[in-house]
Amino acid sequence: xxxxxxxxxxxxxxxxxxxACEQQxxxxxxxxxxxxVLTALEASGFNVTDQPPIKFEDGYIVEGDIYLSHKNIxxxxxxxxxxxxxxxxxxxxxxxxxxxxxxxxxxxxxxxxATSAGVDLAIQRYxxxxxxxxxxxxxxxxNADIRITRLNFFLEFFGVLGSAGFPxxxxxxxxxxxxxxxxxxxxxxxxxxATIVSHEMGHCIGFRHTDYFDRSVSCxxxxxxxxxxxxxxNLIPGTPAGATVEAGSWMLAxxxxxxxxxxxxxxxxxxxxx
Numbered sequence: 215x216x217x218x219x220x221x222x223x224x225x226x227x228x229x230x231x232x233x234a235c236e237q238q239x240x241x242x243x244x245x246x247x248x249x250x251v252l253t254a255l256e257a258s259g260f261n262v263t264d265q266p267p268i269k270f271e272d273g274y275i276v277e278g279d280i281y282l283s284h285k286n287i288x289x290x291x292x293x294x295x296x297x298x299x300x301x302x303x304x305x306x307x308x309x310x311x312x313x314x315x316x317x318x319x320x321x322x323x324x325x326x327x328a329t330s331a332g333v334d335l336a337i338q339r340y341x342x343x344x345x346x347x348x349x350x351x352x353x354x355x356x357n358a359d360i361r362i363t364r365l366n367f368f369l370e371f372f373g374v375l376g377s378a379g380f381p382x383x384x385x386x387x388x389x390x391x392x393x394x395x396x397x398x399x400x401x402x403x404x405x406x407x408a409t410i411v412s413h414e415m416g417h418c419i420g421f422r423h424t425d426y427f428d429r430s431v432s433c434x435x436x437x438x439x440x441x442x443x444x445x446x447x448n449l450i451p452g453t454p455a456g457a458t459v460e461a462g463s464w465m466l467a468x469x470x471x472x473x474x475x476x477x478x479x480x481x482x483x484x485x486x487x488x
Contacts, residue, residue, distance in 0.1 A: 247274065254287050258441040268369070273379075275369070277429070277440055277467070280417065281379035281388070286444040302453040302465070302483045303422035306446030310385025311346040311488065317387055317419075319351050320358035328398035332407025333362060339412055339476060345488040347419065359387055360418055362411070364395040375469060378414040380445045388418040405473030409464055412476075416465050420487065422447050423467040425457040432459055433468035440467075450483045 246269055252262050260276050267274040273283040321333050337349040355361050379388035391414040397407050425431035426447055429438040464474045
């Protein structure tokens with residue numbers, strides 16, 4: 215099983231050395247995480263032992279694909295209704311629509327045609343649902359609401375498939391998705407790439423993992439609750455009790471490498487929020 219956050223096949227660990235020279239002007243990434251931050255993440259429920267957080271820009275990537283700012287971590291906001299861990303979840307902050315909103319997306323030229331096609335399919339999947347938000351790809355990064363850029367070498371080396379954050383308090387989507395530039399070489403077809411992109415777009419507009427309360431549902435291993443994380447984990451009415459791999463939600467924490475279009479419960483959640 216491939217995870218959004220796990221170390222993937224040994225071939226990745228070997229082959230990434232051949233693309234190191236392609237990486238330029240990347241954000242600073244280190245593994246230096248203070249005890250204060252680790253304690254705060256643990257208090258919010260994140261597993262910092264099996265999946266250590268990674269310092270990234272002015273925040274951290276936790277649980278493999280979730281970007282949290284230092285402020286979010288150190289000043290957590292209590293979520294609602296956390297006593298029932300059984301349905302799909304959203305963050306406290308959502309994207310403001312005023313009935314209709316177009317979110318523009320810029321894709322870096324550093325991706326190959328397969329990844330570009332996956333982005334287009336991800337955008338199409340959201341737009342086909344006729345929500346109050348729609349996505350439009352544009353050619354300039356200057357005015358883009360979301361910029362899709364390539365992960366830095368360090369994160370690709372450790373097998374991260376993608377990462378993104380959550381909406382701002384002002385009602386804007388998170389403005390960046392960092393994406394592994396070697397997805398097609400790792401065996402992901404257009405549908406698989408679209409699933410990863412859709413997943414990270416889901417975070418940008420306020421979706422938590424469907425199995426946030428127990429990542430072992432899709433990731434395997436021991437039970438692991440992601441916790442509130444300072445951004446909220448609110449029940450979405452109308453979604454079914456429990457999360458299963460068989461249901462194939464696009465927001466499951468870990469990827470099996472395949473294609474996960476929106477299922478009916480995903481559509482219910484999308485329509486409730488937007």
